[in-house]
Amino acid sequence: MSATLRHIRYVLSENLVTLGAFALFTAFVLLAVLGPIVAPYDPLATDTARAMQPPSAAHWFGTDALGRDILSRIIIATRLDFGIAVAAVALSFVFGIALGLAAGFFGGWWDRIILRLADTIMAFPLFVLAMGIVAALGNSVANIVYATAIINLPFYIRVARAEANVRRNAGFVEAARLAGNGDWRILSHHIFPNILPPAMVQVSLNMGWAILNAAGLSFIGLGVRPPTPEWGIMVAEGATYIISGEWWVAFFPGMVLMLAVFCFNLLGDGLRDIIDPRRRT
Amino acid sequence: MSGVLLETVGLSRRFAVGRRAAGGKRASMLHAVDDVNLRVHAGESVGLVGESGCGKSTLVRLVSRLLDPSEGAIVFRERDIGAVPAAQFAAHPERGKIQMVFQDPTDSLNPRYSAADTIAEPMRLLRGARGDLAIAVRALADAVGLAPELLARFPHQLSGGQKARVGIARALASEPDLLILDEPTSALDVSVQAIILQLLARLRRERGLAYLFVSHDLNVVRLLCDRVVVMYLGRVVESGPAAEVFAHPRHPYTRALVSAIPGGTANLAGGRIRLSGEVRSPIDPDPAVCRFYGRCMQGAPRCGAEMPLLREPVAGHAVACHFDR
């Protein structure tokens, strides 16, 4: 176990970008967990007397049209945005990897059907598809999660299928068969652990997209509804004021959104280095 | 010699190649293994030699039940195991009795399994061992000369020779009767090769194993095998006692093979033989033409009209050539 920790420390010290991404990620997770404790104000408390104040010592990120503290709203929104992203990515990871493994390993009809499914999803503009799903299923947080999971499914199917396809013929799979493993055990015990590194990179990239997707749906009025604090809604609410000079209302939530996506994208490569045992020295 | 452990009868494997023609014509078939009768006695070491593409890997995968035959039977310990689909053979009672050591020690080890996990898996799955197998794994590691402190390591932390030992220990973990060795030392350095070969010889002596040893290195086959089977384009062209085949090869292909051994030319009458011409295609081959015709220095019109069958001019030494009398 200590070897693993040493390795993580080694990868991080060798790669400052990854270290920065990890630090940022940790900060986001802390905000998501501790949100209500660290937020300086009640995110829902309106105070028209203090509406539209620019950033100041009292309100670091300023206040919005209803006089709510933008910093507090951003902090509280972290839990919701991350929650949606994690749940959606977890769903597409589980189902996408399972489908992709079956397609790549068994080939034949499995492969044809599963690949068609992935192609069908990919044929739509993904955001429009997500809009359609939420519109059809109803406007709720759960449905945003399902929609985001569905549009991310093809990426996992493809990663798992490609990797399983290559490894299906690897010597260690033949050896596992000789050691008495049936198909399912080969998939779960031999191939799955080996596709974890590329899948984790996909997870990290997807987290960024998932957050952006959830925010995007809220931005156009689907999914999360006001007054719930959510980054997408906050950007949408602030967008109208940019022309009139109240830039901070949209700027800070947009900035945080960008940082979150950026952070996950950078995390991908670092994760691969940590998970792949061949890079451990 | 004790009883027959493994026997293949008319074993063939064909693979469909290319696209089916639009007219509904049958797809072209690659004849990888064609009508092979192979016999391995208990405790015997049989070498299987031939060039790449001659079907020895396919044959080995048929016998080890990783691949299903197109035709023919595989009789192992008096049971026909050829009819059991390869996908279901993992649960077959004979699974543990036929094991294999792979060519590439790196590729054949799961990069995420420690040496101990790799060796323990067949014990659990094939012998129903439960609980802590540390003692059994350690004993097996000891038998193949793998230091116990290496058992916790992953493949990338082991040297080539150490990985080869892990592969051998895994194959022995289910206590097989027949061990198939698919070029077990071709990926190793000479300095390690010698000790692995000696280990294999010792294990066979101690455990009464039968070996089916595939190799392209005839010097190695000569060292390890009692009998040798020479394959050419899917068919057996010669088989016999190893010393006999190397000293007096009867088939022209075997003669060329023996004369190509580096440093082996001197003791062969007739000097070096170099093959010219092209290898015949294994796709839909003409059943009436000798597969070696065209490359053979003795080729005659008869070879293009009649496939020579395997005969036994001398007891125990079979050859498939019209010119052998």
Add this chain to the structure above:
Amino acid sequence: MSAEIPLLKVENFGLEFRTRSGVVHALEGLNLAIRKGETVGLVGESGSGKSVLSFAMLGISDAAARVTGGSAWFGGLDLLKAGESDLAEIRGREISMIFQNPRTALNPIRRVGAQIEDVLKRHAAVRSADLRARAVEALRSVNIPDPERRYAAYPFELSGGMCQRVMIALALACGPALLIADEPTTGLDVTTQAGIMDLIAERARASGMATLFITHDLALAAEHCDRIIVMHAGHIVEAAPRRELFAAPRHPYTAQLIRATPAAGSLLEGLSAIPGNLPDLRRRDLPSCRFRERCERASSACDAPLPRIDAEALSGVACWHPLAVVAEAA
């Protein structure tokens, strides 16, 4: 013979790799010379540095590689200090190379004939009207059956042996003075291997070309080389004419290597493995003799700097306790 200026003379050549986990002292103090028309075998196990050496001679090396010293004179040019344009001029025309795994060395989406024409155009200044004829001729010269048809073939349509023949045709198209053959037959069948080795020897004889034949297979080197150089862990440990080397190996490593190699007459019991492993070349405290920790003859005398083999000497041994010539030959 020693009065003659060698074709290639490498002196005191050293090379290291800078890696994340430290500096790898890959090659150190190499001396060797190759004379005109000579076939020299460079034999060593994996990790001995034999391929690194051959690539360095062509100025091809990893970005992490750094030459630490020495010279490699070829004609009037020091290959280690030459600029990229000089090297490009020499590569292919004066020094050619063939590799293991010919299929990957050929461009998969160009016909083999066109690939030979490229080389002819670039290095041999052949008129475009003659290109096709010369390319077919080149294929014929490496005993490819039906060269007219093979001219239009793609690499994937040819067997491994055929691809290696095409590689040889490419390498020899401009009549180089030196051919570096890096494990040219590894992965090929014995019968094909014999054909390829014969072909190289035959072409070398015909044009007076020198060959540096790099291999891990001592038996193969024994059959095809005039002189053999043995490498271990980035050092040249012994050089000797072939017969001398096998009759009376002087370095303990050479002797053990010969004993470990299965040959025509050997018995399994007669084979002996070489104990120990290569030393970690990243170590700061590498002993002056890198075989020392595996050697049964090592003593405190081995702490002294290793005796070097003179580049132009026909034979030599880098050891303080070499095996006696007479005793071993008897």
